[in-house]
Amino acid sequence: MTATTELKNIINEENVVYKKTSVLLDNEMHYCPGCTHGVIHKAIAEVIDDMDIQEKTIGVSPVGCSVLAYNYLDIDWQQAAHGRAPALATATSRLMPEKYVFTYQGDGDLASIGCAEIMHACNRGESIVVFFVNNAIYGMTGGQMAPTTLEGQVTATSPYGRDCQTTGFPMRISEMLAMLPGTRFVTRESAETPGAVRKLKKAIRKGFENTRENKGISFIEIVGTCSSGWKLSPVKSNEWMKENMFPYYPLGTLKDE
Amino acid sequence: MGDIRLMKGNEVIAEAAIRCGCDGYFGYPITPQSEVMETLMIRRPELETGMVVVQAESEVAAINMVYGGASCGKKVMTSSSSPGISLKAEGITYLAGAELPALIVNVVRGGPGLGTIQPAQSDYFQAVKGGGHGDYKLIVLAPASVQEMNDFVELSFDLAFKYLNPALILTDGVIGQMMEKVELSEFKPRWTEEEIIAKSGTWATTGKTADRERNISTSLDLDSAKQEIFNHKLQAKYRAMQENEVRFEKINCDDADYLFVAYGSSARICQKAIEIARKKGIKVGLLRPITLFPYPIKQIQEMLGQVKGILSVEMSAGQMVEDVRLAVNGKVPVEHYGRYGGIIPTPDEVVEALEQNFLGE
Ligand SMILES: Cc1ncc(C[n+]2csc(CCOP(=O)(O)OP(=O)(O)O)c2C)c(N)n1
Numbered sequence: 001m002t003a004t005t006e007l008k009n010i011i012n013e014e015n016v017v018y019k020k021t022s023v024l025l026d027n028e029m030h031y032c033p034g035c036t037h038g039v040i041h042k043a044i045a046e047v048i049d050d051m052d053i054q055e056k057t058i059g060v061s062p063v064g065c066s067v068l069a070y071n072y073l074d075i076d077w078q079q080a081a082h083g084r085a086p087a088l089a090t091a092t093s094r095l096m097p098e099k100y101v102f103t104y105q106g107d108g109d110l111a112s113i114g115c116a117e118i119m120h121a122c123n124r125g126e127s128i129v130v131f132f133v134n135n136a137i138y139g140m141t142g143g144q145m146a147p148t149t150l151e152g153q154v155t156a157t158s159p160y161g162r163d164c165q166t167t168g169f170p171m172r173i174s175e176m177l178a179m180l181p182g183t184r185f186v187t188r189e190s191a192e193t194p195g196a197v198r199k200l201k202k203a204i205r206k207g208f209e210n211t212r213e214n215k216g217i218s219f220i221e222i223v224g225t226c227s228s229g230w231k232l233s234p235v236k237s238n239e240w241m242k243e244n245m246f247p248y249y250p251l252g253t254l255k256d257e
Numbered sequence: 258m259g260d261i262r263l264m265k266g267n268e269v270i271a272e273a274a275i276r277c278g279c280d281g282y283f284g285y286p287i288t289p290q291s292e293v294m295e296t297l298m299i300r301r302p303e304l305e306t307g308m309v310v311v312q313a314e315s316e317v318a319a320i321n322m323v324y325g326g327a328s329c330g331k332k333v334m335t336s337s338s339s340p341g342i343s344l345k346a347e348g349i350t351y352l353a354g355a356e357l358p359a360l361i362v363n364v365v366r367g368g369p370g371l372g373t374i375q376p377a378q379s380d381y382f383q384a385v386k387g388g389g390h391g392d393y394k395l396i397v398l399a400p401a402s403v404q405e406m407n408d409f410v411e412l413s414f415d416l417a418f419k420y421l422n423p424a425l426i427l428t429d430g431v432i433g434q435m436m437e438k439v440e441l442s443e444f445k446p447r448w449t450e451e452e453i454i455a456k457s458g459t460w461a462t463t464g465k466t467a468d469r470e471r472n473i474s475t476s477l478d479l480d481s482a483k484q485e486i487f488n489h490k491l492q493a494k495y496r497a498m499q500e501n502e503v504r505f506e507k508i509n510c511d512d513a514d515y516l517f518v519a520y521g522s523s524a525r526i527c528q529k530a531i532e533i534a535r536k537k538g539i540k541v542g543l544l545r546p547i548t549l550f551p552y553p554i555k556q557i558q559e560m561l562g563q564v565k566g567i568l569s570v571e572m573s574a575g576q577m578v579e580d581v582r583l584a585v586n587g588k589v590p591v592e593h594y595g596r597y598g599g600i601i602p603t604p605d606e607v608v609e610a611l612e613q614n615f616l617g618e
């Protein structure tokens with residue numbers, strides 16, 4: 001037997017233990033190697049597939065590295081202005097309450113320019129899911145300081161390290177939003193190991209399921225890396241994240257009602 | 258006879274929205290147009306037609322809610338007044354860039370800055386020349402009566418969906434606040450999901466079904482070559498609007514030696530000024546642009562062989578007059594008369610301005 005016929009014999013239905021979900025498109029991703037965005041996209045796509053809600057899911061993409069998320073998930077998408085995704089999702093879910101609506105936003109998008117929109121969408125308890133990708137930096141524009149940038153962290157606009165006396169303090173957005181009665185499920189996850197991704201997928205499913213009951217918004221923060229912005233290799237980035245991000249942004253569920 | 262009422266312009270906007278099958282209104286309070294949302298909140302259309310009404314946290318959020326709703330193929334709208342429209346400028350250019358239909362109402366007040374809550378027409382440039390960034394145009398309708406406030410809501414939605422472009426009703430505190438007799442439109446049901454898919458299924462984000470590609474509502478294309486092609490498409494659309502959608506009214510023009518050009522409440526003032534002037538033996542007429550974009554360029558040009566002078570009358574320091582001058586192209590003297598900062602000109606002042614400019618008095 002040649003190697004190819006051997007392979008053909010192996011590839012048949014009953015031997016399949018894992019298959020890429022068709023909700024994730026084959027388009028080549030523009031993300032840097034090691035970027036967390038790609039892993040999160042895949043997790044969301046798999047949950048949409050598992051729940052069989054592809055035809056009913058509307059995504060709202062932000063301005064940030066994930067602006068082109070619509071090239072990767074095979075669902076209908078709206079591309080929002082910087083920070084405004086929760087406003088689009090508010091109208092979409094109110095006008096089409098039978099749909100599953102989510103926003104996907106970075107920390108610059110959500111925690112800086114879009115602070116008012118996310119705060120009020122949470123306060124109104126919109127029936128949507130929010131994915132908040134916290135990589136402590138503005139990835140897309142070349143690594144400037146974000147509201148979530150850690151004290152002392154070097155970025156393009158804090159070249160001597162973030163000075164909290166003049167630039168304010170890293171914002172723990174999930175903790176703030178969990179205080180609002182409109183939030184139902186607030187959790188902080190990560191995606192650097194298979195175990196973390198499994199936990200993340202559970203949270204994603206819970207978020208989507210929650211939207212059926214009109215009992216408030218589901219807010220899922222994912223602490224991630226930005227190797228390019230942090231100027232570290234993907235492996236080093238994960239180490240830096242665990243050492244520096246996790247202590248300040250502790251993982252775990254803050255609210256589940 | 259239809260349903261005839263005595264109503265405020267702002268209230269009529271709300272009533273007309275419900276009656277034409279509008280799906281959603283998203284707003285933020287600001288004088289002199291807060292009655293639009295207040296009327297909707299009292300009327301509770303969610304119980305009657307299922308229309309959604311949301312008081313947003315800001316004008317920025319409101320216009321982006323409109324973007325979300327419009328992306329779903331729904332008939333959605335917002336209203337505001339000048340400072341609020343400046344905040345909406347971001348969302349408006351995104352709507353134009355994503356080719357989304359929507360209605361925006363600007364009940365203009367005096368500016369700049371926080372200005373005054375009194376009526377003005379000083380947002381003409383913002384409405385017809387852009388306001389936000391990029392080469393885009395809005396379909397701009399200028400009602401001159403409470404009746405037109407009613408009629409233009411449905412017309413705006415029709416045009417917005419015909420061209421997949423946002424439409425703007427540019428009115429002012431006079432028309433918004435005044436009470437007049439109005440014949441309200443018949444009730445029309447909101448579109449069903451099937452109707453939306455039949456009408457807008459090629460672009461509306463209603464959920465990707467197996468029988469079609471995913472729909473994406475976006476104004477982004479990082480490839481400059483494609484972005485230029487897209488801009489060509491937009492420009493062709495604006496030319497088609499110029500070709501097909503110009504609306505105007507001519508009053509006392511047949512024998513006119515002079516011409517007022519004025520829209521909205523200024524046009525109402527000019528009508529009175531015409532009566533006064535004609536009693537004095539001055540034959541003056543009025544050309545009232547109803548669409549400010551597309552502008553009645555040809556209709557002004559058709560008057561050039563006949564009239565000796567044109568007075569553009571606006572409650573601004575002189576904005577629309579630039580479009581009159583572009584149309585006239587130096588063939589006839591064009592002057593501007595305006596009061597601003599919230600002051601409304603009197604008909605006598607307008608006649609005086611006509612005399613001073615063209616009759617050597
Ligand atoms: C109104 C506006 N201001 C600024 C920008 C430039 N801009 C694009 S992305 C971005 C920051 C994105 O950072 P983040 O949300 O953290 O996303 P990331 O790229 O890190 O995933 C900025 C400031 C813009 N596109 N629009």
Ligand code: SF4
Nearest residue numbers: 031032035065139226
């Ligand atoms: S710049 Fe950062 S966030 Fe953007 S793709 Fe690269 S690693 Fe990811």
Ligand SMILES: [Mg+2]
Nearest residue numbers: 106107137139
């Ligand atoms: Mg970021």
